[in-house]
Amino acid sequence: MVYVHLDKQNGDSAAMGEKLDQISNQIGLINQKYEKLDSVLHRNTSCFFVLFCSIIVVFFVIIFSISHSNIQPLESGHFITQSLIGDSxxxxxxxxxxxxxxxxxxxxxxxxxxxxxxxxxxxxxxxxxxxxxxxxxxxxxxxxxxxxxxxxxxxxxxxxxxxxxxxxxxxxxxxxxxxxxxxxxxxxxxxxxxxxxxxxxxxxxxxxxxxxxxxxxxxxxxxxxxxxxxxxxxxxxxxxxxxxxxxxxxxxxxxxxxxxxxxxxxxxxxxxxxxxxxxxxxxxxxxxxxx
Ligand SMILES: [Zn+2]
Ligand SMILES: [Zn+2]
Known part of the structure; x- marks a missing residue:
């Protein structure tokens, strides 16, 4: 009986062992996944960082070109006016x-x-x-x-x-x-x-x-x-x-x-x-x- 039990128990413990193995395997898998997830998250974070920086850079480039283009037409406008009335x-x-x-x-x-x-x-x-x-x-x-x-x-x-x-x-x-x-x-x-x-x-x-x-x-x-x-x-x-x-x-x-x-x-x-x-x-x- 005991054996049976044991067996059972053994069987149970064997099943438990298998389960534990499965669990630890799953934990390992989870860990692996987590690591993957973590690296993905890391990658995403750096992606977000790069994206954020790009947006900042693009923003400043746009601001610069707007302020720059604000000067340019004024200057060329000035020269156009000059040449239009230039003949004397x-x-x-x-x-x-x-x-x-x-x-x-x-x-x-x-x-x-x-x-x-x-x-x-x-x-x-x-x-x-x-x-x-x-x-x-x-x-x-x-x-x-x-x-x-x-x-x-x-x-x-x-x-x-x-x-x-x-x-x-x-x-x-x-x-x-x-x-x-x-x-x-x-x-x-x-x-x-x-x-x-x-x-x-x-x-x-x-x-x-x-x-x-x-x-x-x-x-x-x-x-x-x-x-x-x-x-x-x-x-x-x-x-x-x-x-x-x-x-x-x-x-x-x-x-x-x-x-x-x-x-x-x-x-x-x-x-x-x-x-x-x-x-x-x-x-x-x-x-x-x-x-
Ligand atoms: Zn005459
Ligand atoms: Zn002459």
């Missing part, structure tokens, strides 16, 4: 004219073999009252949606001064004809010589003793017979700008740029505004173009 024309001196002298004689003296057709184009560049609209895209002043006003001749420009009350008098009527004498307010000399410094046209003005007003201007156009009519007209338009008191523009698309590079060599609104500013009293100054 230097004004020189106004003419010394009494109220009764506002009709100007422009005399063309042809020392070259310039054709009549080309002389007529020179006259047109002075006497035309025609206004042309040119797309802003063509003159790099804006988009194709807008256009700007240009004057084909100086008479068209001077018409605008007729109703203005300015500090100094500007001629309001031009009278142009061919001549052999050098009387006249503005002389245009057409010569076949080449200028030693490479100029196509050159304007010299006689100024008063106080050196603040123009008394007479002489324009020389070099190698005149070789130039085609449109080029002659463009040079005349540019030199007439000097004769009336303008200096050069910083805009390569403007007639008053130091060399004529534009395909639209007509008198711009900025040239006209600069002239209004000059005769308004702003001599020897820098006039800023609106576009």
């Amino acid at each position: 024309i230097d004004t020189w001196l106004s003419w010394k004219l009494s109220d009764s002298e506002r009709i100007f004689h422009v005399h063309i003296i042809n020392h070259a073999k310039t054709s009549q057709k080309n002389i007529d184009l020179i006259k047109e560049s002075i006497m035309s009252e025609k206004i042309i609209e040119i797309n802003d895209l063509d003159t790099h002043k804006g988009t194709s949606k807008n256009s700007s006003k240009f004057y084909k001749g100086w008479q068209g420009v001077l018409n605008e001064f007729d109703s203005l009350e300015l500090r100094y008098n500007i001629p309001i009527r031009l009278h142009v004809h061919e001549s052999t004498s050098d009387d006249g307010d503005i002389l245009i000399l057409l010569v076949d010589e080449k200028n030693s410094e490479g100029y196509s046209g050159y304007t010299r003005s006689i100024i008063d003793e106080d050196k603040n007003q123009i008394l007479k201007s002489r324009i020389t156009i070099y190698e005149s017979s070789k130039l085609d009519g449109n080029r002659l007209a463009a040079i005349t338009r540019h030199e007439m700008g000097h004769a009336l008191g303008l200096q050069h523009s910083t805009d390569p698309d403007d007639l008053m740029y130091y060399k004529i590079t534009t395909t639209n060599p007509f008198i711009s609104e900025c040239d006209v505004s600069a002239l209004k500013s000059l005769y308004g009293g702003e001599t020897m100054s820098k006039f800023l173009c609106e576009k």
